Amino acid sequence: MVHPLIGTHAGLGELAILAFLWAFVELLGPTKSRIRRAKIASLLGAVFFVLSWVTGGTYYVTQYGELVKPVIKAGAEAWAHSIVMETKEHVFLMLPFLGVLQNVLLRRMDLNDPKSRRVILILTGWIVLFALSMVAMGYLISGAYRSALEIITTGAVLLLPLGLVVMLGYFLLARGTAKPRKNVHGGI
Amino acid sequence: MARWSPSTVILATIVTMIATVVITIAKEMSKPIKDVFVTIGGHHWVGTGIVLVIIFAIFTFIPEKTLWRKPPKVERWTWVVMVVSLLSFLAIFLFYVIHFFT
Numbered sequence: 001m002v003h004p005l006i007g008t009h010a011g012l013g014e015l016a017i018l019a020f021l022w023a024f025v026e027l028l029g030p031t032k033s034r035i036r037r038a039k040i041a042s043l044l045g046a047v048f049f050v051l052s053w054v055t056g057g058t059y060y061v062t063q064y065g066e067l068v069k070p071v072i073k074a075g076a077e078a079w080a081h082s083i084v085m086e087t088k089e090h091v092f093l094m095l096p097f098l099g100v101l102q103n104v105l106l107r108r109m110d111l112n113d114p115k116s117r118r119v120i121l122i123l124t125g126w127i128v129l130f131a132l133s134m135v136a137m138g139y140l141i142s143g144a145y146r147s148a149l150e151i152i153t154t155g156a157v158l159l160l161p162l163g164l165v166v167m168l169g170y171f172l173l174a175r176g177t178a179k180p181r182k183n184v185h186g187g188i
Numbered sequence: 189m190a191r192w193s194p195s196t197v198i199l200a201t202i203v204t205m206i207a208t209v210v211i212t213i214a215k216e217m218s219k220p221i222k223d224v225f226v227t228i229g230g231h232h233w234v235g236t237g238i239v240l241v242i243i244f245a246i247f248t249f250i251p252e253k254t255l256w257r258k259p260p261k262v263e264r265w266t267w268v269v270m271v272v273s274l275l276s277f278l279a280i281f282l283f284y285v286i287h288f289f290t
Contacts, residue, residue, distance in 0.1 A: 053237070057233065061230075061233065083284045086284045087277075087284050090212040093237060094205050094208055094276065097204050098201065098273065104192045104197045108194045115263050119266045123270065
């Protein structure tokens with residue numbers, strides 16, 4: 001079974017994306033109540049990013065390195081770890097800081113100014129896209145892990161009948177050679 | 189959030205993102221540097237996270253007036269943040285692509 005931390009990490013990350021997407025929609029036509037809701041959504045988004053960081057980090061340090069990384073690296077898609085995972089684990093570190101920045105700007109800038117409003121809106125959308133790239137990379141890593149496991153499973157499935165045939169052959173051969181022979185005196 | 193000045197948080201974000209790229213590449217290129225981060229956090233990735241949080245906090249809480257007399261235009265510098273984040277992403281990605289094929 002997939003480790004629960006991986007689901008928690010992905011789920012929290014997706015909640016963060018939804019929260020920033022919610023803030024983005026609220027900021028499209030900002031009124032007093034919409035700005036208030038955008039602030040709540042953005043705060044939730046930043047908190048979810050931090051929680052996703054902690055859960056993903058715990059999984060990465062305690063499980064991934066020992067159990068998943070060697071399987072991916074031994075598989076046909078070793079690049080999924082060496083390029084994608086290495087990129088993801090470092091690029092992800094920027095997201096919580098971008099989330100904090102968006103929250104500060106949303107609270108400190110004048111949203112009546114169209115220039116300020118536009119730049120916050122674009123930053124919020126940028127955070128959503130940035131986070132979605134993490135989802136895509138997570139998909140590639142999981143896919144490579146499954147693919148590597150399938151190779152192992154396929155290998156085992158193919159090798160099993162072959163192993164049985166070899167064992168059966170050996171058994172029959174052993175029986176044949178162990179057949180009691182008549183000794184020179186005619187007795188058994 | 190009275191103490192959080194937009195200009196210092198923007199600066200903190202830019203510095204943190206550049207630090208992420210520099211630390212990531214330095215760790216891969218030099219084992220002693222990687223070991224420093226292992227010492228800090230028990231795992232190099234945890235150590236990196238701790239250092240980045242410290243960098244962000246330091247730059248965020250620098251009094252604005254010590255950095256510049258006239259605060260920079262926040263709108264313009266927010267664009268810079270987005271460009272730096274994109275370039276940082278590409279720099280890390282390309283580094284690992286080159287690292288994988290060489």
